[in-house]
Amino acid sequence: xxxxxxxxxxxxxxxxxxxxxxxxxxxxxxxxxxxxxxxxxxxxxxxxxxxxxxxxxxxxxxxxxxxxxxxxxxxxxxxxxxxxxxxxxxxxxxxxxxxxxxxxxxxxxxxxxxxxxxxxxxxxxxxxxxxxxxxxxxxxxxxxxxxxxxxxxxxxxxxxxxxxxxxxxxxxxxxxxxxxxxxxxxxxxxxxxxxxxxxxxxxxxxxxxxxxxxxxxxxxxxxxxxxxxxxxxxxxxxxxxxxxxxxxxxxxxxxxxxxxxxxxxxxxxxxxxxxxxxxxxxxxxxxxxxxxxxxxxxxxxxxxxxxxxxxxxxxxxxxxxxxxxxxxxxxxxxxxxxxxxxxxxxxxxxxxxxxxxxxxxxxxxxxxxxxxxxxxxxxxxxxxxxxxxxxxxxxxxxxxxxxxxxxxxxxxxxxxxxxxxxxxxxxxx
Numbered sequence: 110x111x112x113x114x115x116x117x118x119x120x121x122x123x124x125x126x127x128x129x130x131x132x133x134x135x136x137x138x139x140x141x142x143x144x145x146x147x148x149x150x151x152x153x154x155x156x157x158x159x160x161x162x163x164x165x166x167x168x169x170x171x172x173x174x175x176x177x178x179x180x181x182x183x184x185x186x187x188x189x190x191x192x193x194x195x196x197x198x199x200x201x202x203x204x205x206x207x208x209x210x211x212x213x214x215x216x217x218x219x220x221x222x223x224x225x226x227x228x229x230x231x232x233x234x235x236x237x238x239x240x241x242x243x244x245x246x247x248x249x250x251x252x253x254x255x256x257x258x259x260x261x262x263x264x265x266x267x268x269x270x271x272x273x274x275x276x277x278x279x280x281x282x283x284x285x286x287x288x289x290x291x292x293x294x295x296x297x298x299x300x301x302x303x304x305x306x307x308x309x310x311x312x313x314x315x316x317x318x319x320x321x322x323x324x325x326x327x328x329x330x331x332x333x334x335x336x337x338x339x340x341x342x343x344x345x346x347x348x349x350x351x352x353x354x355x356x357x358x359x360x361x362x363x364x365x366x367x368x369x370x371x372x373x374x375x376x377x378x379x380x381x382x383x384x385x386x387x388x389x390x391x392x393x394x395x396x397x398x399x400x401x402x403x404x405x406x407x408x409x410x411x412x413x414x415x416x417x418x419x420x421x422x423x424x425x426x427x428x429x430x431x432x433x434x435x436x437x438x439x440x441x442x443x444x445x446x447x448x449x450x451x452x453x454x455x456x457x458x459x460x461x462x463x464x465x466x467x468x469x470x471x472x473x474x475x476x477x478x479x480x481x482x483x484x485x486x487x488x489x490x491x492x493x494x495x496x497x498x499x500x501x502x503x504x505x506x507x508x509x510x511x512x513x514x515x516x517x518x519x520x521x522x523x524x525x526x527x528x529x530x531x532x533x534x535x536x537x538x
Contacts, residue, residue: 110296113273113289118244119255120277120284129184129249130277130284136184137231138222140192143168145219148200161197165190185248191232191274214403230278237272237288239265244286246275252286261288269293281371282364297435300393307392308487310447310480311400311423313414314466316384318480320488321392326481329384334376335417342369377419381426389430396439396487397424398447441490451475452485 122130147167148158159167168189172178181189199219206216238245239261245251264270273289307321316331335342345366352359388395402421406412424440431438441447449458451470461468461479468475468482475482 110294112292112294114292114294115287115289116239116258116261117285117287118258120244120286121253121255122284126249126252127284130279131229133184133188133231133249133277134229134279135224136181136188137192138224138227138229140168140189141196142221144193144196145221148196158197158200161194164193164196168193185233185235187233187235187247188231191234195232228278228280230276232274232276234274237275239272239288244275246277246286254286255283261290264290264292281367283371294433296433300435302391303393305392306394306396306488306491307388308396308484308489308491309388309427310483310487311398311418311420312480313411313418315480316380316418317423318478318484319388320481320484322488322491326484328480331418332376332380333414333417334373335413338369338373342366342373345369377417378422381419381423385423385426385430389427389434389436393436394439394491395427395431395436396441396490397427398445398483398487399440399442400424401443439490441487445486445490447483447486448479450482450486452477452482452489 120130144159144164147164151157151159172181196219202211203216203218205211206213233247235247236245237247239258240251241259241262242257243251243253244258261270265272269292271291273291276287276289278285278287305322307319307327309317309319311317314331316329317327318329319327321327345362349359349362349366352362400420402415405415405420408415428438446457448468449461450456451458451468451473453470453475454473456470456472458471466479468477468479470476477485
């Protein structure tokens with residue numbers, strides 16, 4: 110199975126190489142701004158944009174004629190070319206979003222990038238190599254890596270991988286390279302443990318609660334790194350705002366604040382990777398909820414806790430990891446009342462407050478932990494033929510523009526009833 114996968118490594122550049130990395134990031138930023146200005150000038154006259162290829166042609170002509178651009182050859186030509194492609198993609202997605210052809214939130218018009226106010230990054234193509242502890246990039250040469258690269262290097266030596274591009278970025282004063290790689294991955298025809306299934310309920314108190322087909326309940330507590338480091342983040346943010354703009358103290362305070370944010374993100378990603386890898390390797394069928402994460406983060410009382418757990422990232426990881434192990438991810442729809450439904454008799458409550466952590470069924474008298482009850486209800490969908498048919502890749506109708514997202518299990522505003530829908534998320538990343 111040939112998939113496109115990313116390998117990300119921290120770099121350990123020499124001082125001269127770090128200056129070259131910053132120069133390439135500045136070149137990509139200049140290319141974006143130059144192309145955006147050209148597109149705006151053309152739109153005022155012709156009511157249309159330049160494409161990425163047209164911008165590249167105009168740049169090749171102007172960089173040789175304009176003496177003020179004589180410095181362009183200090184950086185790789187790919188930094189400018191890929192910036193034009195990114196701008197072309199941003200304009201096309203903005204147009205699709207305005208027309209209602211793109212799902213998700215409404216995108217804004219691309220903005221000019223300012224040094225210190227945007228992410229330093231650039232993309233390279235061409236001669237890209239990854240050795241044991243080093244990477245080779247065009248115009249930058251051989252750069253040492255801070256961590257081991259043997260996993261990708263071994264695949265390149267065996268001929269089971271091919272590097273397509275490399276994106277270099279800076280985060281919290283550390284440079285990273287992310288290789289986009291075409292990998293020939295050996296995916297088994299069947300899962301190592303066929304027939305196993307688990308229902309997974311993502312929660313705020315615990316990262317996830319699972320109930321499998323053997324009756325075992327799995328609870329993985331969330332690390333909640335944002336909650337744990339919130340006091341230090343607040344103090345670092347106050348210290349940063351109190352420093353004089355442009356001073357060395359403000360730069361040091363900004364660096365410290367960025368390191369704290371990076372630490373929070375790394376701890377969260379590590380916990381999610383470990384939990385999802387364990388589930389994908391142990392169970393063939395995994396049933397999870399199709400949570401409206403964007404709508405949940407608009408709730409001021411839940412936003413911080415939801416973002417701290419990383420619901421969206423957890424489901425995305427489960428999607429491609431189950432595919433790698435030969436398993437299946439079944440997604441319960443937004444209208445499936447996993448928390449309000451009794452896993453014993455099937456009765457559905459009209460209301461269930463978030464503060465009620467114990468589910469009590471008035472019909473059969475079942476008393477069970479709220480999350481365990483939801484996980485068992487999700488597990489029941491694993492054996493449903495209709496759910497598996499939907500999970501096999503049906504089309505999904507986008508929500509009308511302006512429609513407010515509903516909480517799972519609530520009544521449909523038009524029909525006055527609850528329903529279920531599911532689809533499979535099996536895209537590899």
